Amino acid sequence: MDAQSDRRRARLTFDASRIAVVHTYLALTTFLTALLLGCLLHYKKIVKNGVAGYPEEWFPSVSATIGDWYPERNIFQIMIAMNSGPRFALVFLQYYLTRSAQSSLPTVVFVSGIIRTLSCGGWVYITSTDDHDAHDVLMITYIVCNLPWMFGGIACTPVANSEARKKRQRFAAAFFLSMIPMIYFFIQHKVNRVPGAYTRYSFFEWGLIILDILYDSVAELDFKAANLQAKSQIVSDTQVSSANPKADEKSTAPDAASTVIEDKRLRLALPTEWRLVAAFLSDVYLSYLFWSIYTSLAPTLFYFSVWELSIAGHEIALISVLATGLLGISPFRAWARTHDGKMVLHSLSLVGLLAYALPSPFSRLFAVAFANMALSIRQAVDWADGHRSWYNGIRERVRAILLISLLSAIPVTGIGLILSSFSKHANHSNNPVWPFVDAASGGYNKTGILLALLALYELYTRSDNNRNAGATATVPRAAISSSKTWLPQSIALGGLLFTVHQLLAESSTLIAWSWTGYPIKGPIPNVHGCLTLLAQSLGLLLPVLLSSSSSSAEAAALLTHPLWFLYGAGSAYVVYSCKDWFGYIGGLNLAIFLMSVFPHVISSAASTGKVGRTYFTAWLVVCLLDLANVWTVAYAFVPGGVYLRERTDLVLIAQMAAIAFAFSWPRRSTLDISPSLPGSSALCIRSFLALASVASLLVTVYRYPTSSPAPHRPGPRIVRAGIWTVHFGIDNEGRDSQRRMRDLIRDMELDVVGLLETDLHRIVFGNRDLTRVITEDLGYYVDIGPGPNQHTWGAVLLSKFPIINSTHHLLPSPHGELAPAIEAVLDMHGTPVTVVVAHNGQEEDPLDRELQSQELARIMAKTYPQPVIFLGYVVTHPHAQRPNPYEILVSDGRVHDIDSLDSDRWCEYIFYRGLYRTAYARVSRSTITDTELQIGQFVVPKYGHGVTDDSEIARYLRSWKEDLPEDHWFPMEYYGNEREGGVRGHFYHVFNTPLYYKIPVGAVV
Template sequence: MSSEKRNKPGSVVASANGKWVSYAHTAFAGYAFLSALVLGMTLHFHKIVRNEFYGYPDEWLVVRQVTLREFPSVSATIGDRYPERSVFQIFIAVTAGPRFALIFLTYLVNAKPGAFFPKVHAMVGLLRTFTCGGWVYITSTDDHDWHDIFMIAYLLLTIPWTIGGIKISTKGKALRWRKVFGIAFYVMIIPLVYFFIQHKINHIPGAYTTYAFFEWSLIFFDVAYDSASVFDFSAFEIRVIDMNGITAGFPPVRKSASTRDLKHNDTGLLTGFSIGGLLGFMISVYNSFIFWSVLTSLGVLIWYFPLWYMGISGYEVTLLSSIAPVLLGLPYATKFFAKFPQIAQLGQLIGVAAYLVPGPSDRLLTVTVGVIFGTIALSIEFWNVTARPFLGLSKATAFSIGFILSAIAKFAFYANNPIWPIMHAENSGWNKTGLALGVIAALLATRPQAGAVDVVPSSKRGCFVWSACGLAGLIFNLHSLLSDSSTLAYWVWTGYPVTGPLPVPHGAITICAMALGVYIGVVAKPVSSSWTGFIIGSIGATVLYSYENWTGYFGGLVLTVYLLSIVPAFLESASIHSPGRTFGLAFFLYDLLVLAHVWVVAYAFVPGGPLLRERTDIVLGSAMFLIGLGVYGAGKVPTSGSSNAKINSINFYKVRSFALICLTSLSALAASIAYKRLSMETPKPYNPDAKLMTVGIWTIHFGLDNDMWASEVRMRDAIRDLEIDVIGLLESDTQRIIMGNRDLTQQIAEDLGMYVDYGPGPNKHTWGAALLSKFPILNSTHHLLPSPVGELAPAIHATLDVYGSPIDVVVFHSGQEEDVEDRRLQTAGVSDIMASSSNPLILLSYLVTKPLEGNYNTYVSEKTRMHDIDPSDWDRWCEYILYRDIKRVAYARVSRSTITDTEIQTGKFVIGDDPTSSNAQIPESEVPKEYHYPAMFRGEGVRGHRYHVFDEPRYYQ
């Protein structure tokens, strides 16, 4: 019996050129998509071309003039039907093997001693592959949200994959074709987004077909980009080597010869990136997130008290808690906190745990303690940070990313930070989760520069004042303009039709601009902190202040990028001085800017208010001036680093890589949130068959209830259960530091399916007026009524498409009782607005007058042609509903519960009937059932809301 002939140990039993990896990847990926497309078009054409608004042949009839047929999207083709879905998934699974080999070989091509970026590029490729599996195997039919999240993450990760591939490629055909396909890919994104918005928001027939063509082109260019690797891989030979001579029947190809020492180990590379290093970086990021969450919550809690006192309450002094770093001037205080940094980090968590304290005043004082420890923790963290090479850059980058993380948290939770002390389980708070993670991050906090020798001699430090000024201006601008992604959009908002950015989806663009600024601060810190950078940032601030709509927003984006880019330079500049003096003075100046930021709108209630009345330009200009002083101070700071160029290189690449990983992930998260929130059904009124329009007016006291909890959820439930189609909200502008930079309309509008006009923005210096409508807003104009002495009176004049009829709605908040002349002028101004309209009109207002007396007779007059919804209702002082040329059928007053200090007034109108109304009241039994108010509010009502004053609704002929 003959024995098998074995190969000798070390024999090469199989080999293949590396280009076959590229061929296999291209072939399997291309066949997966094309086979699904052919099968889908053949078997289920009418089903997969149908979208949420149109189906065959509706959209085809629109686009056939340009010889296009209705075409399916990628998601509908690969995920909705059998067998195309199964065929696609099988071949994509087969593609996984060549895909991982492609990533590995790409790394081998570009890996060089001391080069760290190829490692990051390979990690991005792996993460991108897994997100591909997410949207492939979780189809839109299975789970639409997660399918979209994975899809968006994949597209966003494509950015560093393509750009990084181009960056690390050597000159040749591979680089040339990568540039061609990469540029084509990004160019296609622009019309893709445009036509998606045309389809999703504007419901344009044919837009989805056009969108689908661009979507398929992205697939083609994506696969084609990776196919360029064939030019690189042709230089590789892949071999299977029998190390122990166990194979038989395969003659050896030839003896193996090592052409590349894969065991080469560069110590600098190994120390350049590690999971432990990334974990430490993420701990700093989360501690920064806690800092910003606690700091931004302080103003919201302070604001609660002057609301009830209608002026200075005394609790405003807690704002000065942020100057706590001056305590580090005490003997041994700095060394104590430097030796035990965990104490200050744990101390700032008291501000997060404040949600457990029930009383408003006690909760405010608890947060004050958190702010004290938080500012001390920040001061200690950066003290002497330049003693170690690039440590300041690392910590400053983590600080900025923590700030972005807080903005994303607000973006996801409708402009409320989920761990603020005004949040709890009942209004969607995540306080327990945030606190638990915060304890872990605080305990793991370290101070690597502890014990390090100060590398900056006293003679070269310059004056600490410049550093403090710059830090004050920077933190104020970050807080006032960027702590919420919707603030910039509302600075430039002018109403309908939309001619500028919206909080959703463009809040994600603001966040991406922040991420870009952080990255620039890492890779080009000397440039961003130069006078050239300051001039560019100042131009951006000027454009933001001076212009509206897209022009102003682009200026805001320039300012955004600039502010985030100077964080490392400014924090390093502050770190070389005594932390008590520098950070103490910085936060004192910051507090002065915060007060000025409030004074510009609260001038009627504070001492010296008229000096800053409506002078946002002074506040913004002062902040930029302080930043200019900081640029001067930063220029005096010697560049931190080591004499060892290799160590510098490794540390720099480490910081850049950590930043890329975090910023890419956060940008993808922001885009996913924007997409998820954008996917809202077309708003529908509650009683379309009866052509009923239910309106309401509510003064909501800035969204803080009597117990100091955020009240959007409770307001939403009341509006929903009352079946209100159109509501005016007053005292609704909270886009200021002292009010939390919140947007009270977002959750209500999105949960109830309503269009929103926020009204005059925060740079218009009013207390706010907003309009929410189930009916499309055709046009809206914002007004600031004459107010020579008192508070500015905002008004919105909007035209709605109500069952095909144009109906005008005016939302108005007049000035306070003390300023008689102001209210007279404002009354005349609103009367002119109403008189100028030729459409049926409803006024939802806060008038500060008694029924049938004084200014009331100007509102209800022959000039305005307006009628009171119920002239016999004598128990009114502030809220009124007036109407004209529309049939009124019902009126009710509903108690506020503990949400605010003002009731809800609501009325019902019928569109299309004879608009003649009388004041004769009739029993509910004589009114069609669809006109009835909900019975749940009778008697004791629900959740503290009930019909009151009359104890029941009133109905009219």
């Protein structure tokens, strides 16, 4: 009876691998059946889209095939429902095989697999026709869940099952790489509306479906290897343990034969010496991409915060760098340190470069945040394994190449930072591969992507011996410090990363901290920025110089001595407290200090042996300092901002205190693991320093203006002055707007321009100089106004006339945001004219606005009766009585409104005195910002004469433009409206024309 019972149970026994087979064939059959039925029954309908139809479009997308027409939609949904059983069984069985008490990764994979399956059902049954937003959200959720599902699945694959691991790696890599051309063709279809692009997009979309199914089919190999069978309950004859990182490393190590073959191939392709150079250059460029993509994160997300003037929720993207905490999971860390793992992470980070092609600011933010997740993990692994690990196997064969041994000792991360800053210095203060910069705004995104692909190809084709160095390389045991020291080392690394990002990501940021105006007593941003780059290079080479001395250990120890930290702290104090050349020289010394400790801080963090917690904590410190730095200015819009209001000094103390943990204080020692170099390397050091110096100097000379700025109409003594609030140089589509601003200012032939919301020398704005494009292309004198250490949103004065002197004011702000003002005296056709550019506070703080208006009125009144032009952002209605700003400014400041009959104003105002106003124009903003450009045109009285008739009747002698000389006319091309006319979306609005005024009889001009 027992035997019969056993035989009956045996009849119900089958291999679990058949579940994976059924799932694979059923899924493929489901999709292919829908494709076949769709082409047979509704071919021309499913290939048609909003741009084109047959024959331009001739292959259908997945969504159109499975969701638009009866009966293929219904047949597909029935068949996909049948697939749900094997699908859930496959997820549960894989978890059963890989679950472990030592690792939580299998649980993460299991949860992501369940969510992935449910979201798949969501976008299958809710088509884009039913609910487009729900369909897209579920589709995105499905793709995001593929990350932990696929990469976690690779890490959890049993070590002995190498065939399954390789197949999963290939299918996963193909899956995510296919997304790159798919996104490209989707943009061609959706944005550029190219006929036929959707067909090409559809090929890759179907490719993702097939690759997804093939990835899941690999479970068959796992089940067979484990001899997993199903009876009345699931049993397994083989107990599979969790992945062993050490065993994994051994299994991935190539044999000697394969290494030799690979090395021969590389030597035939490129000599060993040049191969080393190519490898170094590719590593430098990949490090450059790290800084480029990372520094683009804050500006991409802060776009939303600026529009909301509060915490918008998108700030959560800032913590994407905390993905380094995943390195605390042993299987994932073991995979990430393999060559294949690094290649995948490098490839995924390229999404941050491709994001420039996405039309939506939110889509770009999502892509950049995702890229930073991959990037931070990859960078942490590189730091942990050491940049020099791949040289070790072949250094003995290239002893004669002194340059390579020199450069290998320099942390590539520091060189990448210098290259990033240099690229901005050469490209009008914009990084050419940033996702919010495209070809129209000075970007070289396609070139950057091409170079990235070449660098990745070089990395991929390195010899097997060096390819796996990252997985097997470890810090020497003598250099590994106690596990108790990981916290101070990670805090030091976080403080250093934040500080170099804050102060050295742009060569002119330190100059902005020291700027005081005219007459110029300090450095000029576009001229002396090369000195910052020189100081960075000197600082990075300093540890190399010390390590190559006769007593390298003692010399290198100088950089970890408390006295060296006091040098850095003193330099930081000078930067914060002093101005002009003295303050900037302090900044140069701080740059030398920061770059000199780069090798030691990174090496110390790598030596802790606690990869996950060390780099998670380091990036957490960076995020906290980022927020604190923003809070010092944005205190009026964030909870608890009052505690950090205008306290950059506290943030500076905190970041320097964090760096202090890397130094050898009494009763605390740090290990010196700096490399030693041959004494003859001094020549190579000088060569490298000369190369960096010459390159930065050549860029400066190339950008230097060849002639002095000159007014547009010196003969008739005409002055055109404009005021524009430019919203931090980011337009409504989230793109850099400097060139669009330049084009409108050029066409309007403005002689004096006041720009507001311009202090971009902050992490959240990308450490940019908003004036660089305009001043270099159009020729202006520029006063960049109060710097980032003055806690305002910024004001800028551009002038075609020489600036005799200028004064920066911080207007009274007891409650709200600190408001800036520039008071400048310009030499206008031989007559000194005071120009005031100001940004008042918001309507939420009436006391602030009243006090600020009183101070501005005092500044203008003190020069009476000398000529004055006021260009400002003033939140008030025209003719509003006290305590509103309008009456205070006009009456107490003893100035005239540009046109008091214009009642349709709220924030931008032009006031004047001692000049003849001849025109007033309001030009629509297009999509550059949220405010218009207002322009006032004036004639300066002849030197020695004033206004002969200042009465209201004389000032409001209106005229047609035809009654004035053509020199007074504004460009005719800008007549029109939103639907027709105008230029690049700009046109004269409100009055639909500029207003013109006669010069009174008897005026001496």
